[in-house]
Each structure stands twice: as structure tokens, then as C-alpha cells.
Amino acid sequence: MSAILTIPGPTWFVGCGNMGGAILDGWRMAELDLSPVTVIRPSGKPVDGVRVVTSFEEAGAAPTLVVLAFKPQKLGEIAPQLASFVGTNTVIISLLAGVEVATLRGPFPEAMGIVRATPNLPVAVRRGVTGLYGDVADAELKQQIGALFVALGFAMWMADEDKLGALGAVAGAGPAYVARFIAALAKAGMKRGLSEEIASTLALETVLGTAWMAASSGESMDSIARRVASPKGTTEAGLDVLDREGVLDQLVAITIEAAARRGSELAQEAKSASLAETPRLS
Ligand SMILES: NC(=O)c1ccc[n+]([C@@H]2O[C@H](COP(=O)([O-])OP(=O)(O)OC[C@H]3O[C@@H](n4cnc5c(N)ncnc54)[C@H](OP(=O)(O)O)[C@@H]3O)[C@@H](O)[C@H]2O)c1
Incomplete structure (x- = not known):
């Protein structure tokens, strides 16, 4: 990712409903260039100024950044389809409420980093609150990911996933x-x-x-x-x-x-679904 605030290319938004749309609205308001973004969503519903496709195969070059913006219940269905496009240069940002980094590591073992983000809807007008937690070791990369959310309002890295959950319970909802x-x-x-x-x-x-x-x-x-x-x-x-x-x-x-x-129930469901549907790596 570059040092100035740009969206890395290619960036895939997997799903773009209320929250994915709100993030893109905020970035658009912040005048970020949205051209590196491709939205992948089954409906193919258009997103202002952003390329939209209905399958991973149509999305083009493998992504540098993937934003998981679908419902946690869909993880077991979507992760196996997405996994082959996620390599050692890919950072995943998951918006999935309650789904732990360890659960996401299952289907995406090679990802360079997995970050959970708990934005709230006012990110759409750059007055949002976002908590971040992940297994990104590189300080500069962490700073760049943080900056993408600081562009949307208040954002902070949390010490652990319990604290992230607490932030999401108050600010997300x-x-x-x-x-x-x-x-x-x-x-x-x-x-x-x-x-x-x-x-x-x-x-x-x-x-x-x-x-x-x-x-x-x-x-x-x-x-x-x-x-x-x-x-x-x-x-x-x-x-x-x-x-x-x-x-x-x-x-x-x-x-x-x-x-x-x-949130705990959804996390448990996502964990079970992902374990059931992800092929085991020996
Ligand atoms: N809404 C909030 O305030 C909020 C707050 C914190 C966290 N979150 C988290 O954000 C995530 C998204 O929530 P949301 O409120 O934005 O949900 P949403 O409005 O229902 O949007 C869900 C999106 O998932 C897409 N989708 C469904 N099946 C898919 C598939 N097989 N492949 C790719 N995309 C698929 C849908 O595509 P179509 O549009 O084509 O149907 C839709 O764009 C959730 O995990 C939630 O926990 C939301």
C-alpha cells in the first residue's frame, strides 16, 4: 500500500449493503479515488462510481485488499469461493460482527493480515466510530489501514477482541x-x-x-x-x-x-459454518 492516503488496488468489496455502501460513501465524501475498488455482490446493484460484478471470476486481478461486507451467516458459503483469490499479498478487512480473527484465519491461512473493523453507519458522512483489531505485524501497514478509517471519522486500534466487541456493542449498534x-x-x-x-x-x-x-x-x-x-x-x-x-x-x-x-451466537454460528465448509489443510 502507498504512503499517502489512497485505496490500494485492487480492492474488493465482497458485499455492499448498508455498511459497505456507508464506507464507500464516506470515502467518496473524503474525495478518495474509488477506481481501485470492485464490488462483488449477487444482485449486481450499481454503486455510484464503482465497478460492480456478480462473481469473483469477473472481478479481475487478485486483490491487495478485501473488505468482507456481507452478513456473518454467509461466511461459510462465501469463504471457500473467495479463498483461492487470497494470497500472501492480500490484507482482509472483515466487518463481520462478532467473527473472530482466528475463525477468519481458517479459510484464509495465507493472508498477509486479517483485520476486524467495527464501523458504525455515520462513517457515510465521515462522523463514524470504528474499532480495529487484527494480526497485522507491520507497523506501517497498520497505520495505512487505520488511516482509511480515520478518513471516516474516529477510529482506534483495540487491545484485544473483547474490547473490540465492547466498542462494537456501544458504537456499532x-x-x-x-x-x-x-x-x-x-x-x-x-x-x-x-x-x-x-x-x-x-x-x-x-x-x-x-x-x-x-x-x-x-x-x-x-x-x-x-x-x-x-x-x-x-x-x-x-x-x-x-x-x-x-x-x-x-x-x-x-x-x-x-x-x-x-453477537456471541452469530460468532459461534460463523465458526461452526466455516469449520464445516472449509476444506481442511493438512
Ligand atoms: N449495518 C450496520 O450498522 C453494521 C454495523 C457494524 C457491523 N456491520 C457488519 O457489516 C456486515 C454487513 O452488514 P450490512 O448491514 O451492510 O448488511 P446488508 O445491508 O444486508 O448487506 C449485505 C451484503 O452482502 C451481500 N451478499 C449476500 N450474499 C453474498 C454473496 N454470496 N457474495 C457476495 N456478497 C453477498 C449482499 O449483496 P446484494 O446487495 O447484492 O444482495 C449485500 O450487499 C455484517 O457482517 C455486519 O455484521 C454492520
């Missing part, structure tokens, strides 16, 4: 939870007589403004809440409901636990 909170705030506004359009705008701008203020000032959430709520005032009455017996904290904690449990 987080936009879905935040979206639900914004919708709930809007619904409450509508109950108070606001139109859907106005209530939605107020809810969105309130969350955006609060996050922006905290991000730019470094002020803690506790301090912001205290600054909004005057003693015995209206906000304090509302916070009393959210804080009663830690109800909001508990709700968020069990939400994330449920997602983490499902």
Missing part, C-alpha cells in the same frame, strides 16, 4: 439506539401538540446540538444535565423520572447485553 431516542423525543413533542415535522426537527437538532456542544467543549454529560436543570425546576422533574432507580441506565445496559448475546 449505537446509532440504532440513538435513532430510537430521537424518535421517542419527537413522539413526546407530538403528544404536546407539535406537528410531526416540527417535533422531529426539534428532537434531532436537540440531540445534535447537545452532542456538538459536549464534543467541542469536553463538558461531561452530568455537568450538561445539571446546567439545564435548575433545582426544583421543570427539567429536574423530568430527570427524576429517567434517574429513578437508574431506570434509563438499566434499560440501556440490558439493551446492549441483548445485542452482545446475539
